[in-house]
Amino acid sequence: MSTKIDFTYLSEPDMIAAGVMDAARCVEVCEETFSLLGKGDYLMGGANHNSHGMNIVFPKETKFPNMPVAGPDRRFAAMPGYLGGRFDVCGNKWYGSNHGNIPKGLPRSILTMMLNDKDTGAPLALMSANLLSAARTGAVPGAAAKHLANKNSKTLSVVGCGPINKACFEAIITQLPAIEKVVCLALHQEQADAFADWVRDSHGIAAIGTVDAEAAFRDMDVITLCVSRGKPLTFKDEWIKPGATLLVSGPVQPEDAFLTNCRIVYDHTPLHENYVEDAIASGNKDGYYSSVIGGPLYRLIDAGKLPALKDSTGLGDVVNGVKQGRTSPSDRVIFIACGMSVFDISWGFEVLQTAREKGIGQSLNLWDQPAQG
Structure with missing residues (x-):
C-alpha cells in the first residue's frame, strides 16, 4: 500500500480559471449545503459542533516587544468543519485580518483554505481563499x-x-x-x-x-x-x-x-x-x-x-x-x-473538482514515505 501523499495547490489565478467566481453555480452549491445543515450532516468547531471558529485577538498593550497589539479588525481566525453528503470532506479556512493592510495595497484579510481526507487527515488541497470566501459569502x-x-x-x-x-x-x-x-x-x-x-x-x-x-x-x-x-x-x-x-x-x-x-x-x-x-x-x-x-x-x-x-x-x-x-x-x-466554514468547504470542494477535471493547479508532495510511522 502506497504511503505517498500529494496534494493540489491552487493559486488565486488557478481559482479564477477553475470558476471560483461562477455566482450561479455557487448559489446552487450553497443551497445544497443549506440542505445538509438542515439535516444535521455537518460538524463545526466547539463542544456543540456549531462554533463559527477560533480567533486570536491581540491585546491593547503587551510587555513583549514582538507581540502585535490590537488594531482595527486585527486578528487571526481558524474555521474548521466537516460537511457530509457528496462532499464528505473536512476543511479549515485560515485567515489573518488587519485594516492596516489597505495602505500597503493588500486586502484587509488574507485567506487560505485547506481540504483534508476525513479518515487519514491527509491534505487534499491548499487554495487561495479570498475569492472563494467572497463568492460563498x-x-x-x-x-x-x-x-x-x-x-x-x-x-x-x-x-x-x-x-x-x-x-x-x-x-x-x-x-x-x-x-x-x-x-x-x-x-x-x-x-x-x-x-x-x-x-x-x-x-x-x-x-x-x-x-x-x-x-x-x-x-x-x-x-x-x-x-x-x-x-x-x-x-x-x-x-x-x-x-x-x-x-x-x-x-x-x-x-x-x-x-x-x-x-x-x-x-x-x-x-x-x-x-x-x-x-x-x-x-x-x-x-x-x-x-x-x-x-x-x-x-x-x-x-x-x-x-x-x-x-x-x-x-x-x-x-x-x-x-x-x-x-x-x-x-x-x-x-x-x-x-x-461549511460553505467554504463545499465551494472549495466544488472548485477543486473543476480544477482536477481541467488540469488546473500544481501538485505538491508532502512525502513519499513518512519519516515517522
Whole structure:
C-alpha cells in the first residue's frame, strides 16, 4: 500500500480559471449545503459542533516587544468543519485580518483554505481563499433570495458598496431576473456612483448611487446589507414596505418595531445559539452582542419579544420544506447570515473538482514515505 501523499495547490489565478467566481453555480452549491445543515450532516468547531471558529485577538498593550497589539479588525481566525453528503470532506479556512493592510495595497484579510481526507487527515488541497470566501459569502444571500424573495421583485438596493456586497449582488441577481432598478448606498457619493456605474456596465440594469439611507430602503423590494463592521447602520420600520426582503450579511441596527413585525429566517439557528453561549461565557453579554451580526435579535429574544432560537427558522429548514420562510407576498422577511466554514468547504470542494477535471493547479508532495510511522 502506497504511503505517498500529494496534494493540489491552487493559486488565486488557478481559482479564477477553475470558476471560483461562477455566482450561479455557487448559489446552487450553497443551497445544497443549506440542505445538509438542515439535516444535521455537518460538524463545526466547539463542544456543540456549531462554533463559527477560533480567533486570536491581540491585546491593547503587551510587555513583549514582538507581540502585535490590537488594531482595527486585527486578528487571526481558524474555521474548521466537516460537511457530509457528496462532499464528505473536512476543511479549515485560515485567515489573518488587519485594516492596516489597505495602505500597503493588500486586502484587509488574507485567506487560505485547506481540504483534508476525513479518515487519514491527509491534505487534499491548499487554495487561495479570498475569492472563494467572497463568492460563498455572496451566494448565501443568493440562496436566501431564491427561497424568500418575491419572484417578481423589480427593485434591489445595495446597502454598502464594498467587494463583499458586490459578490452578494452578483449572486442575488442570478435568482431575481425581473430586477430593473438598483439603488446603491455608500458613505461617500463617489463610492456609491462607482458601484452604480459597475451595475450598469456589467449587467445593463438601471442604477443610481446615493448617500441617503432612507432612499435606499423605502419602497425597495429586495435589500442586501453589508456595511462596515465598525459602523452598524440604523434603519426605520416605516421605510420597509410590505413584501420586502432584507438579506443581511453585515452588522445593522434595525428599529425594534421592524424586527418584531417581520418574519425572521436565520442561516442556521444552532450557529446563533452558539453565539449566545459565547456571549454568556464572555462575561460581557452586551458587549459581545454589539460585536456580532445577530446581536440586535438576541437582545429581543432575551427580552421575550422574539421567539427563542430553538423555535425559529433556519434557511435549511426552508430549503428542505420543513418550515416556511415567506408565507405570503406581503410578508416582510429578514434573513440573517453570519458565515460558516461549511460553505467554504463545499465551494472549495466544488472548485477543486473543476480544477482536477481541467488540469488546473500544481501538485505538491508532502512525502513519499513518512519519516515517522
